[in-house]
Amino acid sequence: MRLLHRLPFMSSPDIAMGIAVKTLLDDMPPGLTAEDRLTYLDDFQPKFFPFATHFVDDLSLCWKLCDALVIGISTLDKELPAETKLAWNNASAYLARRRLDRA
DSSP states (O other), rough: OOOOOTTTTOOOOHHHHHHHHHHHHHEEEEEEEOHHHHHHHHHHHHHOOOOSSSHHHHHHHHHHHHHHHHHHTOOOOOTHHHHHHHHHHHHHHHHHTOOOOOO
């Protein structure tokens, strides 16, 4: 039986990408300027994503998705526990210190 849909990060390339992006975000010093973050990425990308195209654009899209989710979650007053909102706000703050956008 062939599955038409699958969960993300179930195959080896997906797992490797998830680990590489997590490594990028965790190893990047959070106090860098936007320009320094892009320089850091320019050094990082050839090591972990040598054949990737539009990598920064894809990460920027991911940031925008996360931003939209945080905005949506903040509007759910009674539907979500405060701990869930706090977790999303913490994740948003973590990502904001590591944002990778080219102007």
